[in-house]
Amino acid sequence: xxxxxxxxxxxxxxxxAYRNRWVTVVVDEVALPTGARYxxxxxxxxGVGVAVVGFNTHGQIALLxxxxxxxxxxxxxxxxxxxxxxxELAAAALRELAEETGFAPANPGAESVRYxxxxxxxxxxxxxxxxxxxxWNLVSTADTKWDPAEFLTLHWMAPAWLKEAVRSGEIKERxxxxxxxxxxxxxxx
Amino acid sequence: xxxxxxxxxxxxxxxxAYRNRWVTVVVDEVALPTGARYxxxxxxxxGVGVAVVGFNTHGQIALLxxxxxxxxxxxxxxxxxxxxxxxELAAAALRELAEETGFAPANPGAESVRYxxxxxxxxxxxxxxxxxxxxWNLVSTADTKWDPAEFLTLHWMAPAWLKEAVRSGEIKERxxxxxxxxxxxxxxx
Numbered sequence: 001x002x003x004x005x006x007x008x009x010x011x012x013x014x015x016x017a018y019r020n021r022w023v024t025v026v027v028d029e030v031a032l033p034t035g036a037r038y039x040x041x042x043x044x045x046x047g048v049g050v051a052v053v054g055f056n057t058h059g060q061i062a063l064l065x066x067x068x069x070x071x072x073x074x075x076x077x078x079x080x081x082x083x084x085x086x087x088e089l090a091a092a093a094l095r096e097l098a099e100e101t102g103f104a105p106a107n108p109g110a111e112s113v114r115y116x117x118x119x120x121x122x123x124x125x126x127x128x129x130x131x132x133x134x135x136w137n138l139v140s141t142a143d144t145k146w147d148p149a150e151f152l153t154l155h156w157m158a159p160a161w162l163k164e165a166v167r168s169g170e171i172k173e174r175x176x177x178x179x180x181x182x183x184x185x186x187x188x189x
Numbered sequence: 190x191x192x193x194x195x196x197x198x199x200x201x202x203x204x205x206a207y208r209n210r211w212v213t214v215v216v217d218e219v220a221l222p223t224g225a226r227y228x229x230x231x232x233x234x235x236g237v238g239v240a241v242v243g244f245n246t247h248g249q250i251a252l253l254x255x256x257x258x259x260x261x262x263x264x265x266x267x268x269x270x271x272x273x274x275x276x277e278l279a280a281a282a283l284r285e286l287a288e289e290t291g292f293a294p295a296n297p298g299a300e301s302v303r304y305x306x307x308x309x310x311x312x313x314x315x316x317x318x319x320x321x322x323x324x325w326n327l328v329s330t331a332d333t334k335w336d337p338a339e340f341l342t343l344h345w346m347a348p349a350w351l352k353e354a355v356r357s358g359e360i361k362e363r364x365x366x367x368x369x370x371x372x373x374x375x376x377x378x
Binding site: 003004005006007008009017018020021022023025027028030032033036038040041042043065066067068069070071072073074075077117118119120121122123124125126127128129148149151152153154155163166167169172173174177178180181182184185186 | 192193194195196197198206207209210211212214216217219221222225227229230231232254255256257258259260261262263264266306307308309310311312313314315316317318337338340341342343344352355356358361362363366367369370371373374375
């Protein structure tokens, strides 16, 4: 890089402005590189996100239809959720996959799970992010376990369908779009 | 699709739980498809996001280094920001590009701007999203206009560098990762 990096800001005080089970709003008083004071509002993450691209033995990908009240629409998305405290991230991805779809790797083990990368929801708002994984050779365990407010339908779609759905704008959800980028860049679809 | 879509929820009441200039937290009382009542916390978007992949006449892409206090790091990202009220989205993308980088299309006009798609930050949390554009043949106007808390450095990077930076995890910001997906799927990089 030719130009030196901008300086980080210094945080003088941090105050929780609002908190409930799902959202924590924090207001920091910071010093900008100029020395000026500035109030910055951000969210504390409520957990570490994981999402997973799961391929069955026919090479199709597990996609879910779910009503997401944040956008007020039924949308396409990958299986995923939050890792439990101290839960290993790949294990969390496989657990969420199993709970939401009833599918698991035919031959469990590290070799069937590949880490794709992390995507930040919005670096201006906070550290909320999702770790993305891919897993192959999924077979049915016929055993789903949904949260009280989860109502899902599972669809097995070809990689070509997924790529066209992202390209055309039918899929707009950030982990699914990011997963397509990581899969393409690694030659996996 | 073989399975019918999950049902949308019904909203019975909406209450603003917290609001400042940057964040609005809303708590909805909703009815789930089972009929059960449920409290759902979401954010109202503070604006419509735009971001832009800008190519110079050598085919290099404008990327910014900026300290983002939400993640507490200096990161790579695309030029972008919020569209002004009633501002056309492509015009907003070009305005943010010009303000943050000092570059603009050599031959302005609709033909030099291409819409890539929308990416939702997190459909569970709200409708916060960014419209992504690509623009070519950028030339210097030598005139930047930064917001009070903006400190940026501009770097022109080859498409191959951008792809490897996303693949390797050096870039994790959702609009940049999503833009790479859209550019690859449209054969633009």
